[in-house]
Amino acid sequence: MVSQKLSTEKVAFQLILHSGNARSLLMEAMRFARDNEFELAETKVSEAKYELNEAHRSQTSLIQNEALGTSVEFSILLVHAQDHLMTTITVKELTEEIIYLHKKIENS
Template sequence: MPTDTTIEQIAFQLILHSGNAKSLLMEAMYKAREENFTGARLKVNEAKEELKKAHHSQTSLIQSEAGGQKYEINILLIHAQDHLMNTLTTRDLVEEILFLHEKTSR
């Protein structure tokens, strides 16, 4: 079961992997501007791997809470969740932008 220290570590992992993913997604968009769609898709795939790592951290907390562990909500965890949710939204938008760039470059 995660302790308070572990919760902080998990929050930092969420921030780290979400931040990495968001940076990769932005790189993907810049590559799409240059019509480097292969490079853009590679960056999106790298971002998805970072998001899997973030999701794994998040899932460990959810599972332990579902098992009866109670946690005090702290601002760091809320901040980490904000990072993750914003990156997931960014991922969806970047994938649509890549699609549109590819479609209009034909």
């Protein structure tokens, strides 16, 4: 039981780490877009997508373990980690739209 709990905590911290990294990169992307530096903005979005994929990889390990019969114990830390991930996914979608709008304004 202890190893499963540590494993869940490790996954939660990986989710927080990678989601936080992605969110920071996305904020940078929006600042670059504001300055019409679209290539740099797109690079930051790509880097953020990599971080989100890493977060999803961690999340998937929990889902797979549960599907195989290893239940995941409820944890506020895990809820917090999931919240970070879902918020960052929303930030990614909004960042992509903001970059698009900045490009449209620049080209008009």
